[in-house]
Amino acid sequence: MSALVLVSHELCPYVQRAAIVLAEKGARFERRWIDLADKPDWFLAVSPLGQTPVLLVDGQPVFESAVICEYLDEATGPRLHPQGALQRARERGWMEFGSAVLDAVAAFYGAPDEVSLERKRAALRERFERLEAALDPLGPWFAGERFGLVDAVFGPVFRYFNLFETVGEAGFFDGLPRVQRWREALHARPSVRDAVRPDYPARLTAYLLARGSALSRRMAGTAAPA
Ligand SMILES: N[C@@H](CCC(=O)N[C@@H](CS)C(=O)NCC(=O)O)C(=O)O
Structure with a gap:
């Protein structure tokens, strides 16, 4: 299983989507909180749009919440998206x-x-x-x-x-x-x-x-x- 880090902001609704999917999957993950009013350099390096969420998968960044959710759904069961x-x-x-x-x-x-x-x-x-x-x-x-x-x-x-x-x-x-x-x-x-x-x-x-x-x-x- 990959090491997962969800780069998060405390109020961001897009971050919550990814956190919900991770929880539905029963996945172990670390939450790393950042201040969007004072974006750290390491965050800007992994977030092309300077936005949360970013999911680090074994250190590799995946950005955009819908893409993160789809990735998680493909990578780990049970499938949340429908079959057809x-x-x-x-x-x-x-x-x-x-x-x-x-x-x-x-x-x-x-x-x-x-x-x-x-x-x-x-x-x-x-x-x-x-x-x-x-x-x-x-x-x-x-x-x-x-x-x-x-x-x-x-x-x-x-x-x-x-x-x-x-x-x-x-x-x-x-x-x-x-x-x-x-x-x-x-x-x-x-x-x-x-x-x-x-x-x-x-x-x-x-x-x-x-x-x-x-x-x-x-x-x-x-x-x-x-
Ligand atoms: N389309 C993006 C939207 C993400 C987004 O708008 N994130 C906001 C916080 S909720 C953000 O990082 N804003 C900081 C900025 O744009 O500088 C997604 O679905 O992930």
Whole structure:
């Protein structure tokens, strides 16, 4: 078995994907934490885009989270991707969609003013309505009874909403029962739960408060009255 090191940032949702897949595989791996605000030279040497995650496999870097997940799925059992080429392609498409949802989440928490915050909220809601239509009717996972790579991608997406709800930003999943059930199943999955450190909520809160965004002001209780 190769020596695996997952180069990580404490808040990075893309890192979490790889950590979830590693846990699902039961793989032994080391986590090496870095500060993206102060990237060490050794990290820049192995990360062509200067981004986390990077997986070091016997010292050889693999970058881009989807590529890391696919590599791990090919290299170690049990397979998380489905057997059929078409089904695999479809799930890869929804993994890409997961990255677009992460962009929409960042646009929401980074929205500079109240008008754009509401616009970004609506855009995010539209993404989840799309997912509702794509999810397996019985669940609990994206495609039914098999936990797949696409499920690993969405664990970190839903984690943001745990925090949003504690600061009164709720209702994103109202009327979307399949999405709600999927979110709950992911929340309870040990690989998803353990993909972040225990201080993650406090760190994310500090990060969001420091954005200078409409959400930061709401969180700090300084939003202008509507
Ligand atoms: N497409 C990349 C995105 C990774 C990414 O955006 N990583 C962020 C942290 S979550 C990063 O390293 N940002 C630092 C930078 O871009 O300088 C992937 O899927 O791995």
